[in-house]
Amino acid sequence: MTFPRPALMVAAGLLLVNAVLAPGAHAPAAAPAPTTIAATAAPTAPVQPAPAVTDSRVVRVETGDTLMGLLVDAGVAPGDAQEAITALKPVWNARDLKVGQEITLQFTAERLQELRFTPALDRDLIARRGEGGGHFGARAEQRALTRTVELATGAIHSSLFEAAHDAGVPPTVLAEMIRAFSYDVDFQREIHPDDSFEMMFERLYDEHGTAVGAGNLVYASMMLGSTRLRVYRYTPGSAGADFFNARGESVRKALLRTPVDGARLSSGFGMRFHPILGYTKMHRGVDFAVPSGTPIMAAGDGVVRDAGWHGDYGNLVVLKHNGTFETAYAHMSHVASGLHPGQRVRQGQVIGYVGATGRATGPHLHYEVRIHGEATNPMSVKMQPGQQLAGKELATFQTVADAVDHKLLALSGQTTVAAAGPHLPE
Ligand SMILES: [Zn+2]
Numbered sequence: 001m002t003f004p005r006p007a008l009m010v011a012a013g014l015l016l017v018n019a020v021l022a023p024g025a026h027a028p029a030a031a032p033a034p035t036t037i038a039a040t041a042a043p044t045a046p047v048q049p050a051p052a053v054t055d056s057r058v059v060r061v062e063t064g065d066t067l068m069g070l071l072v073d074a075g076v077a078p079g080d081a082q083e084a085i086t087a088l089k090p091v092w093n094a095r096d097l098k099v100g101q102e103i104t105l106q107f108t109a110e111r112l113q114e115l116r117f118t119p120a121l122d123r124d125l126i127a128r129r130g131e132g133g134g135h136f137g138a139r140a141e142q143r144a145l146t147r148t149v150e151l152a153t154g155a156i157h158s159s160l161f162e163a164a165h166d167a168g169v170p171p172t173v174l175a176e177m178i179r180a181f182s183y184d185v186d187f188q189r190e191i192h193p194d195d196s197f198e199m200m201f202e203r204l205y206d207e208h209g210t211a212v213g214a215g216n217l218v219y220a221s222m223m224l225g226s227t228r229l230r231v232y233r234y235t236p237g238s239a240g241a242d243f244f245n246a247r248g249e250s251v252r253k254a255l256l257r258t259p260v261d262g263a264r265l266s267s268g269f270g271m272r273f274h275p276i277l278g279y280t281k282m283h284r285g286v287d288f289a290v291p292s293g294t295p296i297m298a299a300g301d302g303v304v305r306d307a308g309w310h311g312d313y314g315n316l317v318v319l320k321h322n323g324t325f326e327t328a329y330a331h332m333s334h335v336a337s338g339l340h341p342g343q344r345v346r347q348g349q350v351i352g353y354v355g356a357t358g359r360a361t362g363p364h365l366h367y368e369v370r371i372h373g374e375a376t377n378p379m380s381v382k383m384q385p386g387q388q389l390a391g392k393e394l395a396t397f398q399t400v401a402d403a404v405d406h407k408l409l410a411l412s413g414q415t416t417v418a419a420a421g422p423h424l425p426e
Pocket residue numbers: 275277283285286287365366367
């Protein structure tokens with residue numbers, strides 16, 4: 001925890017009321033000038049009591065901090081800190097304290113008066129002492145955010161991550177896009193120079209018109225060689241939001257084609273030092289060149305069959321998905337803590353971390369798909385399409401997808417493309 005202990009904002013005889021508290025981390029630092037009330041007492045007036053000193057401090061959550069520890073370090077009396085935390089309980093879970101979160105504390109005469117922070121882009125939480133030095137009460141305040149839909153496009157020259165960054169795609173949106181395509185795309189072997197993408201996503205603005213963050217990915221397409229893949233966000237009546245192709249099939253399949261974060265892959269093209277091998281008779285799996293320590297995800301729901309050291313494979317995890325399919329993940333720096341044979345895992349669950357253990361020339365994930373125990377080229381494995389929307393649900397989806405296509409056309413005229421990147425080829 002660090003915070004610069006600001007000089008008291010008050011001079012004798014002046015009462016500074018810091019009416020506007022510092023907004024969230026992404027908002028501009030400039031706040032309206034504090035209101036200044038000069039207590040110019042006439043010489044004949046009775047002696048006024050010294051005005052209470054008001055002081056505002058911003059503390060920032062760092063790894064390992066607890067709210068209690070933070071408050072006490074910032075000069076809050078332990079009893080007051082406990083009371084403020086208790087007051088917050090009905091509106092906030094203390095486990096949601098995030099590293100980097102900023103908390104604004106307001107003191108009067110060195111006693112905590114108010115605590116305020118923004119745990120989510122659209123919500124402020126305030127714990128404030130009652131009138132006359134009473135107990136703390138807490139409440140949540142909705143922030144009025146506006147959502148706009150924006151389009152980013154780009155061509156991939158070195159890596160998807162760089163291209164997306166250059167096109168102004170927020171990291172959370174890129175992560176969502178990669179997850180949506182990871183069932184269908186091998187991000188190591190199927191991305192080539194000049195492949196391109198489009199992403200339509202929400203950006204959130206606060207009441208001052210300042211962009212405060214990214215909302216949902218609404219639509220994404222990837223042009224891989226001559227193949228265009230498209231996904232639309234849609235929330236079926238019965239379930240949470242998901243991505244569907246233009247035919248109304250969910251993107252979810254039994255196995256992920258890319259069981260690591262595709263944004264962290266070194267591009268296959270131009271890489272000389274990573275193995276990035278595809279499936280051959282000699283090499284019975286595919287390699288993903290990702291930095292050491294990158295989380296490895298279970299490609300599908302299943303049961304752990306093996307988790308531990310395995311000679312040339314180094315640290316290895318094998319998952320059994322059903323009577324037919326198994327997947328294997330080799331050269332891990334370490335297996336996820338506690339993972340053991342017999343344990344059930346969910347698709348996307350972290351089962352270990354990329355390393356270079358066993359017979360490996362550098363950090364990478366060696367990934368095998370086995371059918372009835374035989375290693376098989378993952379590229380040749382045909383997965384069943386995901387759940388198909390039908391009837392009324394399909395009709396509703398098509399209306400949503402049509403609206404997205406129209407919006408896409410409208411936005412294409414005003415796309416912001418990275419200065420260095422060429423326009424999307426049609
Ligand atoms: Zn390999």
